[in-house]
Amino acid sequence: MSARAGRRNPILVLALMMGFTSAAGTADGQNWPRFRGPNGQGIGQATTIPVKWTEKDYNWKVELPGGGHSSPVVWGEKVFVTCDHRDSGRRMLAALRASDGKMLWCKQYPPVQYSLHERNTYAAATPAVDADHVYALWTTTKQVRLVALDHGGAQVWQSTFAGVHCPHGAAMSPIVVDDLVVFTREQENKSPYPSSWVAVDRKTGKARWELERQTSIKTGYSTPCLFAPKGRPPQLIFTSLAHGMTAVDLQTGKVVWELKSAFRWRVVASPILADGLLIGSSGRNCVAVRPPATASGQPTVARQKGPYSYCSTPLAKDELLFIFRDDGRAYCLRGATGEQLWQAKPGGRFAGSPVWVDGRLYCITMDGNVVVIRAADQYELLAVNPLGEKSQATPAVAGGRMYLRSTSHLISIGG
Numbered sequence: 001m002s003a004r005a006g007r008r009n010p011i012l013v014l015a016l017m018m019g020f021t022s023a024a025g026t027a028d029g030q031n032w033p034r035f036r037g038p039n040g041q042g043i044g045q046a047t048t049i050p051v052k053w054t055e056k057d058y059n060w061k062v063e064l065p066g067g068g069h070s071s072p073v074v075w076g077e078k079v080f081v082t083c084d085h086r087d088s089g090r091r092m093l094a095a096l097r098a099s100d101g102k103m104l105w106c107k108q109y110p111p112v113q114y115s116l117h118e119r120n121t122y123a124a125a126t127p128a129v130d131a132d133h134v135y136a137l138w139t140t141t142k143q144v145r146l147v148a149l150d151h152g153g154a155q156v157w158q159s160t161f162a163g164v165h166c167p168h169g170a171a172m173s174p175i176v177v178d179d180l181v182v183f184t185r186e187q188e189n190k191s192p193y194p195s196s197w198v199a200v201d202r203k204t205g206k207a208r209w210e211l212e213r214q215t216s217i218k219t220g221y222s223t224p225c226l227f228a229p230k231g232r233p234p235q236l237i238f239t240s241l242a243h244g245m246t247a248v249d250l251q252t253g254k255v256v257w258e259l260k261s262a263f264r265w266r267v268v269a270s271p272i273l274a275d276g277l278l279i280g281s282s283g284r285n286c287v288a289v290r291p292p293a294t295a296s297g298q299p300t301v302a303r304q305k306g307p308y309s310y311c312s313t314p315l316a317k318d319e320l321l322f323i324f325r326d327d328g329r330a331y332c333l334r335g336a337t338g339e340q341l342w343q344a345k346p347g348g349r350f351a352g353s354p355v356w357v358d359g360r361l362y363c364i365t366m367d368g369n370v371v372v373i374r375a376a377d378q379y380e381l382l383a384v385n386p387l388g389e390k391s392q393a394t395p396a397v398a399g400g401r402m403y404l405r406s407t408s409h410l411i412s413i414g415g
Contacts, residue, residue, distance in 0.1 A: 032074040032396040032403075035126040035173045036353055040225040040270055042315045044357040044397030049414040051360065051372050052383040059401065059412040060101035065092050067408050068123030069391075070173075071352070074098065074398035075129045078151055081410060082136055084122035089113035091122050093136045095153060098399060101412060105153035112140045119351070119392070124171035126223075126394075128181065133202065135181050139163070139170035144185055146174065148205060157205035161198065165191035166219035171268075173223045176202055177236065178250060182224060186240060187215045197224075197238060199253060209253030216242035218266035225271050226250070227278065232295055237271045239263065239280040245271065245289050245299070259299050262287045269309050269353075274316030275335035277302055283310040286323065288338065303338045307331040311392075313353040315361065317375060324350040324363050332377060342379040346371045351392040357402070364391045368406050387411065 029045030036042040050057060066083030073080050077099060083092045089111040095104040127136045133148040133156055144161040164170050166188045174183040180199040187195045195213040200206060220240035227247065228234040235247040235256050244262030248255055265283035272279050278289045278299075286308035290300045312324040321335040328349045332341045348365025355362050360382060361373045368387040374380040389406035396403040400415035 030076065030399055032398040033130060034073060034128045034175045035071055035223050036313060036394055037397065040223055041272055042353060042355045043317060044355050046397050046400045046414065047358050048400040049357050049402045053385055053413060057413060059415065061409055061411045062096065062101040064408050064410055065094055065106050066123065068121045069393055070123050071126045071394040072396045072403045072405050072410060073127055073129045074396050074403065078104065079403055080127050080129055080134045081405060082123040082125065082127055086121060089122055091138055093127060093149065096410065101410065107149060107153055109138055126173040128174045128176045130176045130202065135174050135176065137172060137174045137183055139172065141165055146181065146183065146200065146205065159200055159205040161185060162193040165193065168219065171221045175223060177226055180208060182236060184220065186213065186220045188219050189215050189217055191215055197248065211248060211253045214242045216240065220267045222267045223270040227273060227291065229291060237278055239267045239271045241265065241267055241282065245278060245280050245287065257292055257299050259289055268311045269313040272314055272316055274321055275319055279314055279316065279321065281308045281314060284308065306333065306338050306340065311351045315354045315356055317356045320375065320377060322354060322361060324354055326350060330373065341377045344379045346373060346381050347384055353394045355395050355397060357397055362395050364393060364395065364404065366390060366392060370404065
């Protein structure tokens with residue numbers, strides 16, 4: 001296990017530590033820069049999203065140039081989304097105008113086919129975006145390609161890495177943190193390539209560090225988040241079956257601490273921050289971890305019993321923890337104690353993750369129904385809004401609007 005270290009920027013690191021100590025980060029409500037928004041916590045800043053709607057209430061609905069399960073990201077007046085052609089293996093990164101859904105540009109990438117799970121697509125990874133670039137991760141069994149384009153669609157740089165071998169196909173999403181683009185490159189045991197977690201310079205694409213990891217019987221698909229312990233450098237929190245829950249120094253790529261036996265099955269859901277705890281979920285258990293209080297301390301398991309989610313990432317807000325399962329059940333727990341407050345089955349199975357907006361939870365079922373539940377300690381189903389097409393994506397919330405991705409359409413509502 002090794003890490004290749006890069007340089008440290010103390011001013012940017014200090015800004016991160018000040019800005020990301022809360023679950024929602026420094027979200028101003030105008031941007032949704034990665035999978036599940038600021039720091040991956042799923043918290044939307046808007047008061048103009050309706051509870052119930054019909055197609056007449058849409059700002060717009062447009063057909064995308066291909067299918068896919070990735071979620072949209074937003075920066076200012078541009079929405080970015082990846083798409084694919086399943087039959088050919090062709091992949092695309094598209095930019096749309098937020099005000100009217102007009103397609104601004106669509107960048108196509110060469111078709112490459114490989115084995116996929118029946119529920120996966122070649123456009124499962126959500127892109128990441130910042131003020132300068134949009135970043136897309138294209139993964140095949142032979143090569144991983146990370147590309148950066150400016151907001152006008154011109155390629156700025158491209159970095160390539162060895163491919164990923166896993167029978168379900170890839171679905172790892174990149175994130176931007178500080179001046180780095182970070183992504184995972186995990187393999188299953190029979191892969192000819194090693195597993196690693198990678199950080200590159202966001203302006204040049206040059207590798208800043210690469211942390212070698214063990215292969216596993218089950219590839220992980222989790223997207224990391226940032227944790228900023230008071231008085232210490234910020235850490236990236238990764239979750240995987242091979243290494244459990246791991247804290248990695250943001251700038252050096254070195255492991256700070258690790259709870260290796262945390263999970264019992266493949267990890268698809270991403271980690272979140274909840275009431276002083278770090279929450280991670282696998283296909284068989286959900287773990288609440290108390291991070292070390294000091295630089296030399298060790299993490300402890302606060303709890304590991306109770307409901308868990310496989311594909312859908314949990315959401316924490318106002319001392320409550322919400323979990324949506326693949327089988328359609330939803331739960332509300334006390335974030336600090338794990339006490340179960342309610343369990344319900346609002347309708348349909350879940351693969352996408354919930355987002356919180358103005359005291360409500362929005363989550364899309366696999367059948368394409370947007371379930372709206374009051375984010376409270378008592379269950380109240382407020383609405384079920386059909387999109388008319390299947391979906392495995394997570395809503396994006398920016399500029400007072402919500403963006404909903406079905407298999408082949410993108411919808412804007414609210415604002």
